[in-house]
Amino acid sequence: MKIAMPVNDKSMESGVCLSFGRAPYYLIYESDSEEFEFIDNSAAASQGGAGIKAAQQIVDEKVEAVLAPRCGQNAADVIEAAGIKIYQTEGESIQDNLTAFAQDKLLALDEIHAGFHRHRGR
Amino acid sequence: MKIAVLSGKGGTGKTLVSVNLAAVAEVSTYIDCDVEEPNGYLFFKPEDVEQEEISVQIPVVDQDRCRGCRDCVEFCNFNALAYTSDRLVIFDDVCHSCGGCVLVCPYDALQEEEKPIGRVERGVSEDVNVCTGILNTGEASGIPIINNLLDQETRGETLIDCPPGSACIVMESIAGADYCILVAEPTVFGVHNLDMVHELVELYNKPHGVVLNKCIGDDNPAEAYCRDQGIDILAKIPFDEKLGQINSNGRIAAREDDDFRQIFADLLHRVKGAGR
Amino acid sequence: MKQLLILSGKGGTGKTTITSAFIKLGEAKASADCDVDAPNLHLVMDQLTEPERADYYGLPVAEINQNLCRRCGKCQEHCRFDAIKDGDGQYRINAFACEGCGVCEYVCPQKAISLRPAVAGELMLYNNDMVFSTARLKMGSGTSGMLVSEVKKRLKDAASADLAIIDGSPGIGCPVIASLSGVDMVLIVAEPSLSGISDMERILETAAQFKTKAAICVNKADTNPENTERILAFCRERDLPFVGKIPFDQNAVKAINNGQSIVDIDCPAGRAVDDVFNNTMDILVYEELK
Numbered sequence: 001m002k003i004a005m006p007v008n009d010k011s012m013e014s015g016v017c018l019s020f021g022r023a024p025y026y027l028i029y030e031s032d033s034e035e036f037e038f039i040d041n042s043a044a045a046s047q048g049g050a051g052i053k054a055a056q057q058i059v060d061e062k063v064e065a066v067l068a069p070r071c072g073q074n075a076a077d078v079i080e081a082a083g084i085k086i087y088q089t090e091g092e093s094i095q096d097n098l099t100a101f102a103q104d105k106l107l108a109l110d111e112i113h114a115g116f117h118r119h120r121g122r
Numbered sequence: 123m124k125i126a127v128l129s130g131k132g133g134t135g136k137t138l139v140s141v142n143l144a145a146v147a148e149v150s151t152y153i154d155c156d157v158e159e160p161n162g163y164l165f166f167k168p169e170d171v172e173q174e175e176i177s178v179q180i181p182v183v184d185q186d187r188c189r190g191c192r193d194c195v196e197f198c199n200f201n202a203l204a205y206t207s208d209r210l211v212i213f214d215d216v217c218h219s220c221g222g223c224v225l226v227c228p229y230d231a232l233q234e235e236e237k238p239i240g241r242v243e244r245g246v247s248e249d250v251n252v253c254t255g256i257l258n259t260g261e262a263s264g265i266p267i268i269n270n271l272l273d274q275e276t277r278g279e280t281l282i283d284c285p286p287g288s289a290c291i292v293m294e295s296i297a298g299a300d301y302c303i304l305v306a307e308p309t310v311f312g313v314h315n316l317d318m319v320h321e322l323v324e325l326y327n328k329p330h331g332v333v334l335n336k337c338i339g340d341d342n343p344a345e346a347y348c349r350d351q352g353i354d355i356l357a358k359i360p361f362d363e364k365l366g367q368i369n370s371n372g373r374i375a376a377r378e379d380d381d382f383r384q385i386f387a388d389l390l391h392r393v394k395g396a397g398r
Numbered sequence: 399m400k401q402l403l404i405l406s407g408k409g410g411t412g413k414t415t416i417t418s419a420f421i422k423l424g425e426a427k428a429s430a431d432c433d434v435d436a437p438n439l440h441l442v443m444d445q446l447t448e449p450e451r452a453d454y455y456g457l458p459v460a461e462i463n464q465n466l467c468r469r470c471g472k473c474q475e476h477c478r479f480d481a482i483k484d485g486d487g488q489y490r491i492n493a494f495a496c497e498g499c500g501v502c503e504y505v506c507p508q509k510a511i512s513l514r515p516a517v518a519g520e521l522m523l524y525n526n527d528m529v530f531s532t533a534r535l536k537m538g539s540g541t542s543g544m545l546v547s548e549v550k551k552r553l554k555d556a557a558s559a560d561l562a563i564i565d566g567s568p569g570i571g572c573p574v575i576a577s578l579s580g581v582d583m584v585l586i587v588a589e590p591s592l593s594g595i596s597d598m599e600r601i602l603e604t605a606a607q608f609k610t611k612a613a614i615c616v617n618k619a620d621t622n623p624e625n626t627e628r629i630l631a632f633c634r635e636r637d638l639p640f641v642g643k644i645p646f647d648q649n650a651v652k653a654i655n656n657g658q659s660i661v662d663i664d665c666p667a668g669r670a671v672d673d674v675f676n677n678t679m680d681i682l683v684y685e686e687l688k
Contacts, residue, residue, distance in 0.1 A: 018580070022547065047457050047498075047544050049201025049216040056195065056204045070580070074213055082206035130436055132409010132568040137593065158569040159407055159600060161593035199457065199500055199513075220478050220499030259603045262543075262572040286409045286568050287435035288537045293494055310655050311414060311438040318436065322537055338648070343655065363621075370622045372592030 003029045003101065004063040007094060010038040015092040020071045021051030027094060028061055031102060051075030059084065067097055071109055124280045125393060126299035126328075130315030132286035134307045135335035135359070137161045138369055140283040142376040142386040143393075144250045149278030153271050155295040156285040157240060157255035157264035164372045168245025168252040176255075176267045177236035178219040183210045187231035194223035194232065215262065240267045248377075251277060268294050279390070288318045296323070301393055302330040303356065306344035313343045320351065331356040331396060333389065354396065357389045399428065399553070400682055401562045403581040405605070407597030409568035411589040412617040415650060416671060417565040418442040418659040421528075423675045427559035431532040432546045432577040433567035434519065440532055442657055449522035454533060454545050456518025457498030460491050466510035473502035473511060494538040519545050521552070529556035543576025550577070570604045578604070583611045583682045585641070590616055590625035598629070602638070612638060613681055615674045619643035639681055642674035 006023030008014040017023035022044050029036040043053035055078035066079055066086045079086060087106040089097045100106050127140040141162050144152040154162040188210050195203045202217040214237055224232045240257040255271045257264040284295040296302055302323045306316045323330045331354035334344055338361045348355050368375045375382035404413045417439060421429050431439035474482040481495035503511045518539040524530040531552040533545050553562050566577050584605050588598040605612050614633055619626045633640040647667035650660045660668040
């Protein structure tokens with residue numbers, strides 16, 4: 001299964017990034033072969049709508065799951081529309097989260113928070 | 123005469139000055155351009171209020187016509203569009219209503235629809251026409267509301283109560299003014315922000331002067347700044363408990379007290395003379 | 399790191415004054431000034447050395463190459479922001495009104511228009527004893543949340559700090575919304591005036607949309623005890639934690655004008671802010687008032 005995760009740097013030791021939309025890089029990990037690559041986040045320098053653009057990039061990578069500590073409403077809308085599930089990471093270690101995910105220990109990310117321009121329940 | 127009242131820093135007394143000037147003028151129009159946090163109407167309590175909804179244009183997609191070419195997604199500099207699973211997703215709240223996506227779509231799949239972002243309320247308080255702009259909470263920009271507010275008939279003197287700061291929303295508010303009153307308070311914060319807004323009125327070549335508010339003594343950094351820069355000091359309003367009480371209870375000082383009435387009448391007279 | 403944001407809705411209620419006091423009281427090793435339109439916090443921070451400066455690029459601005467322009471006016475016809483004016487036989491772009499949408503570039507038959515990157519502000523990062531991040535928006539720039547986000551992002555440099563105090567801006571628009579993202583709690587500084595109460599309600603509504611934990615204090619409380627009571631009643635009604643009243647104090651003005659925080663001198667406002675600080679920390683750290 002192909003997975004995406006926002007990370008702080010292009011290394012497995014760098015740590016999970018707190019922001020999804022403005023993460024500097026994403027880890028794209030193939031759980032079957034354990035192959036991986038780091039891609040630049042094209043949305044990091046966006047004036048606005050970063051979550052949307054970042055999510056579009058992730059959707060285009062054709063991943064099946066996203067692992068992240070938090071996610072804004074806008075990014076979530078794009079990701080979920082593509083049928084991709086979002087799981088909540090725990091702690092900063094990239095490797096620990098990949099392992100936990102493989103063991104089905106990560107929960108679905110319930111707390112989607114409103115984006116910069118969105119009101120919930122409207 | 124169109125008089126804009128601005129300050130850079132919040133809480134210096136823009137509303138105090140603009141509301142009271144509108145009240146002392148024989149016939150006037152008061153326009154509240156601080157659409158995020160409008161306050162003037164709390165003092166005027168206008169009657170016969172009419173509301174006008176303000177909307178912006180937001181794209182809507184005909185999914186049947188959309189072929190997923192993504193020209194619109196690529197075009198949008200605000201990232202308001204995304205394409206996933208054979209569907210175009212549109213984010214109203216990020217959209218700047220530029221109309222570009224509709225233009226670039228090769229299949230006529232996009233059209234525009236109105237989305238309300240706020241309203242303008244117009245009413246009367248004695249001889250003052252009170253116009254208030256109100257932005258809906260959660261919306262990012264009040265500029266379309268200001269455009270509506272300023273594009274209207276006015277009578278007598280027009281007082282434009284501006285938002286704090288010196289960003290583009292303030293520029294929009296002063297663009298049509300004949301004269302600008304800068305309100306300053308006697309703190310280093312006040313002077314720092316006065317400097318910014320002074321730069322703004324100079325850029326726009328607007329005749330301007332300063333009202334020193336909440337004056338508590340001789341040591342006034344704002345006054346020193348004005349003298350340094352050669353800016354006209356139009357009036358000094360003392361820090362006054364009674365004035366503070368009247369104001370914090372949402373009442374108009376010039377309508378309740380002759381001394382305060384005189385201060386604002388003198389100020390208006392001074393501004394009308396200076397603006398010529 | 400726990401992030402506390404200080405907002406008010408209305409300007410001039412005392413956000414910056416209280417922020418500087420909180421930084422001292424909490425010995426916070428991280429702070430930020432998100433009022434990028436009118437930043438003031440740096441005026442009361444002591445021992446600031448030269449900051450690291452970085453240009454902030456906002457949206458690009460359109461430029462017309464007059465040599466290629468045939469003055470057909472299509473750009474002006476399509477510009478939704480009134481940013482293109484013609485005069486003296488030339489079409490010109492008003493850089494302040496331009497929103498960088500790219501429509502004019504797209505419609506120009508002569509390809510005479512292009513979007514150019516534009517500096518919209520400057521970021522400053524002070525990194526000595528503590529990390530202090532601030533920025534200044536260039537006059538007339540569009541207030542986008544991005545500069546605010548950049549200011550907050552740089553707090554990451556202070557990863558070891560446990561507390562960050564963030565000074566917010568007045569209003570409820572884009573910069574305020576950006577500052578709310580990801581903070582653990584917001585302290586609303588209310589003023590007991592009709593305007594202050596109206597603005598407080600609007601900012602609370604905005605914060606609620608983000609489900610951010612909020613607490614309220616009243617500054618200059620003794621200037622209008624009736625209104626202060628109204629605010630207290632409002633808090634009870636909505637089940638919002640009220641963390642204290644601060645009296646109006648001339649000493650505060652003197653301290654600020656000397657570049658000091660109100661807890662650097664002994665005064666009534668300083669003592670009251672100390673209580674407000676303790677109550678706020680209870681909620682931030684323990685989730686409830688003790």
